[in-house]
Amino acid sequence: MSDRTKAPVRPTSLPEPPYYAVVFTSVRIDDDPGEYQRTAEHLSRLVREVPGFLGEDAARTPGGLAISVAYFRDLAGIEQWRDHPAHLAAKRRGRERWYERYAIHIAKVEHAHVFARE
């Protein structure tokens, strides 16, 4: 596909379980996509500095649901990211302005399986 040259190889590579997944499922208002996009890119850089962060995947149906999954080695990394000041500020902004609704699931990955075409 044409976007494969610019996009990172996905799904993200991960170690053997157990590890944690934070599943964030959202519907946006799209009131201010520019501010949202800049904040999302900034947070995406910041989260890489959190100890135990393993990677993330994201998808969005145009005009519909978005799902992102961030993987962490343990709950301590998730808690550190949850309490990061820039993340807290973005979440507040998100509830005020960007999101129609969202759900967050914090889950312990027990089994994983990958397939890649030869």
Next chain:
Amino acid sequence: MSDRTKAPVRPTSLPEPPYYAVVFTSVRIDDDPGEYQRTAEHLSRLVREVPGFLGEDAARTPGGLAISVAYFRDLAGIEQWRDHPAHLAAKRRGRERWYERYAIHIAKVEHAHVFARE
């Protein structure tokens, strides 16, 4: 948004944790989107009959990553769905023809949080 009238309200409503999430992250070849789409819709109806199935969410970036999350009450439901003949056939077809790569994560949801605009 214009599609809200026809789309079901999402993210899907779920009970209190614990429950299980099956996170399926994939990149398609898009060799035969019609056959893929018909199979996906068929499976989406079948999975609703599996005991303990709680709901599912899905998103796909055009030409890029797709993420679907299916929620189950327990591992028994996940195993029943894993071994369903129509699902087994679709997975085989997927590896032969539809997917460039994919990852499956089976995870126990320990915490969940939802937000909905007033």
